[in-house]
Amino acid sequence: AQTVTQSQPEMSVQEAETVTLSCTYDTSESDYYLFWYKQPPSRQMILVIRQEAYKQQNATENRFSVNFQKAAKSFSLKISDSQLGDAAMYFCAYSYGGSNYKLTFGKGTLLTVNP
Amino acid sequence: EAGVTQFPSHSVIEKGQTVTLRCDPISGHDNLYWYRRVMGKEIKFLLHFVKESKQDESGMPNNRFLAERTGGTYSTLKVQPAELEDSGVYFCASSRVGTATQETQYFGPGTRLLVL
Numbered sequence: 015a016q017t018v019t020q021s022q023p024e025m026s027v028q029e030a031e032t033v034t035l036s037c038t039y040d041t042s043e044s045d046y047y048l049f050w051y052k053q054p055p056s057r058q059m060i061l062v063i064r065q066e067a068y069k070q071q072n073a074t075e076n077r078f079s080v081n082f083q084k085a086a087k088s089f090s091l092k093i094s095d096s097q098l099g100d101a102a103m104y105f106c107a108y109s110y111g112g113s114n115y116k117l118t119f120g121k122g123t124l125l126t127v128n129p
Numbered sequence: 130e131a132g133v134t135q136f137p138s139h140s141v142i143e144k145g146q147t148v149t150l151r152c153d154p155i156s157g158h159d160n161l162y163w164y165r166r167v168m169g170k171e172i173k174f175l176l177h178f179v180k181e182s183k184q185d186e187s188g189m190p191n192n193r194f195l196a197e198r199t200g201g202t203y204s205t206l207k208v209q210p211a212e213l214e215d216s217g218v219y220f221c222a223s224s225r226v227g228t229a230t231q232e233t234q235y236f237g238p239g240t241r242l243l244v245l
Contacts, residue, residue, distance in 0.1 A: 018171075051236075058132065059220070059236040105172065115224070115232045116162060116185060119172040 016041045018108050020120035027096045028128050034081075035091045035123050037106030043067075047109045048082065048089045049117065054102040062104070065089065093125075101127045131155065133223050133237035141243045147209040150240045154203070154223030161204050162224075162234060163196060167217040175219075178204060179226065190215075211244045218242070 017040045027033035039048070046067045053059040065073045065082050072080050077097075081090045093100055106120040134153045142148050154161050163175040175194070176186040180201035189196070193212070198204040208215050218241050222234040 058238045061233055061235075064233070115160070115234070116174045116177055116188075117164070117172075117234065118174070119164075121169075121171050 016043075016108050016110070016118045018106050018118050018120040020106050020123050022123045023121070024124045024126070026126040026128060027093070029096055029098060031096055032092060032094045033096055033125065035093075035104055035106075035125070037089045037091070037120055039087050039089065039106070039108050039118075041087070041108065041110070043110055045111065047111055047115070048080075049107040049109070050078070050080070050089075050091045051105045051107060051119075052100075052102045053105065053122075054099075059105070063091065096127050098127050098129060101125055133221055133235050135219075135221050135237040135240050137240060138238065139241045139243075141245065142211055143245050144213055145210045147207065148211055148242060150206045150208075150219050150242070152204045152206070152221030152223075152237060154221070155235055157225065158223035158235075159201065159226045160224040160232060160234075161198060162222040163204070163206055164220040164222065165217050166220065166239075167214070172220065175206075208242075211242075213244050216242055216244045 019038045048065045050062040051059045052062045063075045077094045079092045103122045105122045107117040109115045136151045161178040166172040174188040177184045178198045195207045218239040220239045221237040224232045224234045
């Protein structure tokens with residue numbers, strides 16, 4: 015069974031600084047998808063960034079980028095120039111694909127941004 | 130475009146009672162997923178509909194949970210009778226049918242269920 019592990023229950027960062035959230039996963043599949051979702055306080059979960067396992071290039075979305083290490087089964091999220099609005103619970107997730115893209119989530123990392 | 134909506138936002142019931150949660154997906158999204166997060170634990174997959182058909186219900190905890198999606202539009206998740214361990218946040222997500230990119234899941238705000 016696939017598992018996703020986020021070893022940092024909480025992280026904090028100063029505004030304008032950079033922070034990296036860690037995620038490791040376990041799977042026997044060679045083709046899969048990895049995601050970072052963000053859930054701000056009392057708001058809906060939204061997709062931050064997606065990585066296809068067959069792509070060697072790390073995905074980036076503006077200030078958000080990932081470090082995808084397939085052999086190590088590691089998928090960390092880097093947030094550059096942190097903003098107060100980045101404060102949220104961040105979930106790492108895995109999906110195998112095929113006919114069912116159900117997500118397997120980690121426990122989440124609560125990110126605090128200090129002014 | 131309206132997002133995924135869920136009703137109610139909160140529900141407090143007593144053990145043994147019945148509760149029905151509702152999810153309205155984004156219009157045109159044939160995929161509908163239910164997930165649950167129990168306090169302090171991971172968000173867990175419950176089941177997946179494609180239109181009105183159950184594609185995968187491997188995550189349903191037991192037969193006290195019944196999910197339906199009549200007509201392939203909104204979905205309901207009924208818990209009967211509710212137990213203390215059913216407390217948690219129930220999320221619904223929807224997506225189009227297509228490639229992995231097209232099947233990006235959009236989440237609702239969740240229903241917070243507390244069983245006393």
